[in-house]
Amino acid sequence: MNILVIGPGAIGSLWAIKLQQSGHQVAVFGRHTAPHYQCQLGESIYTFANHQVDDIRHADLILVTVKAWQVASALERLTPQINPDTIIMLMHNGMGSLDTIGALLQTNPVLLATTTHGAFKPAPSQLIHTGQGETLIGAANAQGGRCQFLRDVFDHALPTVHWHPQIEHALWHKLAVNCVINPLTAIRQCPNGTLAHPEYQARITRLIAEVSAVMTAEKIPFQLAQLTAHIYQVIAATSENLSSMHQDVSHRRKTEIDFITGYLIRRAKKHDIAVPENEALYQHIKTLEQSWESLI
Template sequence: MNIVVIGQGAIGLLWYHHLVQSTDNRVSLSCSSSISSAPTYYEFTDIEQLYGRFALNVADEIAFAKADVILLCVKSYQVNAAIEALKNKIPTNAVIVFCHNGLGAFNDFSTLKHTCLALLTTHGCKIKHPFHAQHTGLGQSDLGLIYGNISNSALNEITTVFNNSLPTVTSSDAIKEKQWLKLAINCVINPITALENVDNGELLNDKFQRQIAALIHEIIAVAAFENIRFTFDDLLKKILTVAEKTARNSSSMRSDILQKRKTEVDYINGYVVAVANKMAFLVPENEKLLQQIKALEIMK
């Protein structure tokens, strides 16, 4: 399978590293436009803390022209520009796989001739320095159709390739529900840990429970507008379980703030606020976190 991974961030390098290990795959990496000259190698520290330096196969025009799968691992606010750059470079039968945080990053699917999938992953990974990624936590991934049509055999083929590279990957008929679940978890863990500058596990502290509860009630109401049903107890349990399992991890939003980078808050809490506005429904906790994070971005 010909695969082009777009994005040299933590998740992009994580998937590139594991996909390229399979001799059945022809995998290349496309870097962001901010990279004037890509190195000839990348570095990777695996889950067992084993470090290695590996040859980097940078995507060229031929790689794009022959691509079967485009794995888009960019920040939410970079998605539109990335798609625009892709339109005339890839064949119409190429499948685009979106792998980013949040919702609402790209809504103009009617302009595409391509089948689009979403890949949701709970693996932990961080950038130690440019082109050096460290796998920090094992997780699992879900893959599902978000636009267009795909046969079961084609979806199973892509799922198998991804699963053989970085297990466990499961194809899902309920990818929208899983997207909303991930969004809900991120709406709580990301902004609070970024504002408090704490690891994820700190959210188990009693002092955060009132705020977490208020956020969950708002998310449940807004999700229902998109026909996604959550119960309070179930959602609370899932959020606290993630916080516990990733107790020593730094959320992506906290990392962005610490590294003085733009965050994805507009597509996380901002998405909840945007949907709530359509409903003429108030979500003061999400609105407050959205504004606090955006203010912190300016300060940094």
């Protein structure tokens, strides 16, 4: 396949390399306009065409791995060049980006994906695959439902990959994890494992209760005990990791709070559900972001 990866950050670069290794023609579209992008994984250096209009026009699949708040702007400027049959796959933290691109892609098959693979870029052209995981793919529209063959394509490149018939359910479960881990670690500037300390237990319990109430209203199937156990399992399994929001706050970058906690709050308002713990975290992160903007 001709595959274009928009946003060759850590996860984007990992998939670009693995898809190229498995025999596909892979190009990237990054922030920088140099005609080529190189990235080292292990002892090997991989080269990709970058920022080429022809790669947009000829793409069978466009994998979008920018942050949720960047999705609309990334696709908006490329839409005139995107073939109406090209498959679009969104892979990022948070939910709600579909709401920002609905008017852009009227005919394209659209898929949503979530992955637990870990990746880190210690330098712009160096990648470390920090942890094995699994990837879930599912349809965001009727046309996307005809693209189940991509499970095999992605599984061959970087296992394990599953097709999820109701991908929104999986995304809500990941959102629950992110609503707990991301803002707390960003505010405290601590690794994920710190949240296992007893001092955080009461607040985490309140956060999970609020998320659970919204998930129930959204008719997302879950069991509270299992959801709670899963969140603590993620905290333990990623104890040394710095969450993406932690890193964004550390570097004074715009975070994905509007598509994580912000999305939860918007859905809660629709159902008239109070989520004060999540709102407090949301306002804390937004205040930090506004303080950086005022210094620019």
